[in-house]
Amino acid sequence: MTSFPSTALITGASSGIGAAIARQLAARGANVILVARSEGKLRALADELSLQYDVEAEVMAADLSRPDAGKALQAQVQARGLQVDLLVNNAGFGGFSEFAQQDQAEIGEMIAVNITALTDLTRRFLPGMLERGRGRVLNVASTAAFIPGPLMAVYYATKAYVLSLSEAVNEELRGTGLSVTALCPGPVETGFQDASNLNESKLLSGATRLAMLDADEVARIGVDAMLRGQAVAVAGGINRVQVSAFRLLPRAAIPRIIAGLQARREE
Known part of the structure; x- marks a missing residue:
């Protein structure tokens, strides 16, 4: 990481894509600030990264669904004398359910984590990057961002927001040396599938399951794209083909297609 001898703050870093991104960045020489609710898992990862890559790894346990989470996290960063040069907004979750039956508290928490916290943290740390004239933001969206998603309506909508915000702010940063990437x-x-009850869906069967990437590959793609300053990175060849195909279909047909693909499996 010769271009960014830096510190990266990664949310949702305790497992999955977030932990894999933390490993990718540490392997490239970045110090890391690991953020998630599970302090024990974060400390285990911090010890691993410090030992394997000789980087500094800070742990900041936080519940990003709380309204004051971003403010408290920024205060911790400042109190420890740190600065954030790379911000990775990875924390997020989904829920598999018809919208009318979905738990209202779950909907509120999903919007708080997937949208509000991501927006708040980006707004808090981006000005410092601009003052220093260098920095990167990586927002983990989804191929769901390109289409409406019956049976996961709120999740798909939150990811559409992430993609739209990322592309817009990236354009605002043109010429500054900074960029925002939507992965x-x-x-x-x-x-994610277990936590979201997505294993009940037909989506995770057959060819779709065979085409699934692992977290390490997705993390590598995302980090490479972020460091290049790429605006949008769709991970995986099949996913890129699918995204392109949906752009060619009549808009009115897409919700019905997705509803069929995502229908519950028959017992």
Whole structure:
């Protein structure tokens, strides 16, 4: 990471794509600030990265669904005398359910983590990057960002927001030396499917499951794209083909297609 001898703050870093991104960045020489709710998992990862890559690894346990989470996290960063040169907004979760039956508290928490916290943290740390004249933001979106998603309506909508915000702010940063990258993976072999009850869906069967990337590959793609200053990175050849195909279809047909693909498996 010769271009960025830096410190990276990674949310949702305790497992999955977040932990894999932390390993990618540490391997390239970045010190890391690991953020998630599970302090024990973060400390284990911090010890691993410090030992293997000889970098500094800070742990900041935080619940990003709380309204004051971003402010408290920024205060911790400042209190420890750190600066954030690379911000990775990875924390997020989904839920598999018809919208009318989805738990309202879950919807509120999903929007708080997937949208509000991501927006808040980017707004808090981006001005410092601009003052120093260098920095990168990586927002983990999804191929879901390109289409409406019946049975996961709120999750798909939050990822559409992430993609739109990322592209817009990236354009605002043109000529500054900074950039925002939206990483858009499809289904990934992590604990996301279990947490979201997505294993009930037909989506994770047959060819889709065979095409799933692992978290390490997605992390590598995302970090490479971020460091290049690439605006959008769709991870995986099949996913890129699918995204392109949906752009060619009539808009009105897409929700029905996705509803069929994502329908519950028959018992």
